[in-house]
Amino acid sequence: MARLAGKTAIITGAGSGIGLATATLFAEEGANVVICDLNKEACGKAAKSITDAAGSALAMPMDVTSEADWQTAFTKAADQYGRVDVLMNCAGVGDQTPIEDTTVEIYNKVCDVNLKGVFLGCKYAIRHMKHRGRDLQMGSIINVSSTAGFVGTARAGIYTMSKGGVRLFSKAVAVEVAEFGYHIRCNSLHPGGTVTPMFDGSLATRNISQEKFAELVKRRNLLGRRAEPVEIAYGALFLASDESSFMTGTELALDGGYAAR
Template sequence: MTSDLTGARVLVTGGAGGLGLRTARAILAGGGAVAIADINEEAGAEAAAALAQDGATAVFVALDVTDDASWERASTEAVDALGGLTGVVNNAGIEISDLFVDLNPDSMRKILEVNVLGTALGIKHAFRAMRPGGSAGSGGVIVNIASVAATIAFPGIAAYSASKSAVDRLTKVAAAESGRLGYGVRVNTVCPGLVPNAMGAQLAVDMERLGLFPSVDDAVGAVVSLTPLGRLATEDDIANGVAFLLSEDAAFINGVTLSIDGAMGM
């Protein structure tokens, strides 16, 4: 069932491909409008143009999630292009696998900048736009994309796991601030299970490379064996959950962590 997002105007970071693009499609399917925000300007513009071919409202805004000024420009452009803003999905993220004994400080800093700082700045500018007196000013919803890696201990992804645990905690604090200050903005986290998209496939390859599993198939099989539902997640599984949290059906859901992982992280 498609969530009713009629009138929703949502900015999705990392929207040029993967889960971000699938989330944008779910928003449009629910009757909303979407601004795809991505650092890859060519892919982002092509994705928005393809989505808009069927008459949907889909625009592209360039965004480096780690840069405060870039966020300010992108949020302003999104509000102007969509005629307002009712939601922000902080989806952009990266994963770099390392064993602790080989941990690369530069790689970890990059993960923390994109995944943690990028999400924090997304919350900042979503609040500024959607709170009373902001450029949109009618309240709204923020959905932060974390990971099942925030809830389980899986080898080889310490930096990524730490970053996604931080995203979940940022959500709790943001929900508390929004409520205390009367912003009218709900803030929730989604923790996806492993999805066999480009990032998920690379993770499986990395597990073999690091010597943690004898093969890619063994790495994937380990994830499936830890998942009571017995399969990997799909992008639709995750995108539909995000769309629900953006909708009025979730109007009293705030500050929660929604695990969409087949009970892997229970």
């Protein structure tokens, strides 16, 4: 049986990279997927490729920093599919500016998307999922952090701050929903360097050659390579499915061993 049969998942940042790979995999595993992204065209394209492959998908262009957009997303998803079982907060932005050169505009942009977006997603997921019947398995919230949620990195100060925040906020969500008696789990997911437009963009910004980068990866990452997006999506699949039914308030690291030393 498909691992997400009968479930509906809202995935943000699903127009590209890790979010797109996750939406595709979730649909293959039987979920209805709600494809949320700021990029309207990418949203439509992702939803079409899933429905063309006989999957179930709804395109939902939205800005994760907008409270009104979150309200609409949950309302439309529930109207279309009856209820939402999984939320994956995957939308994020990176930044490579040294701290001494970081402007308040950069700070606001990174924190708005990476922190406020996750906060609002959790807020509306809790409001929606708290009414979940005990006849169902628990609702699952997956917040995408990073290896930057575990260790510091040069030229990623505000990004690191935001991803550390995502990690601890996920624990706060898990504790609160448990104390309030809601039928919800929440965990953070920590990808290492993954082959996506975001990562390639950061290489370009830092003017690092592929050769120098390969050397850096070998030194830092025990597996000596970057992840493919689908390798991160498999972790999200585990967290979304009932296979992780005893897991809440903790981290799943898929980082090739990056944070081990």
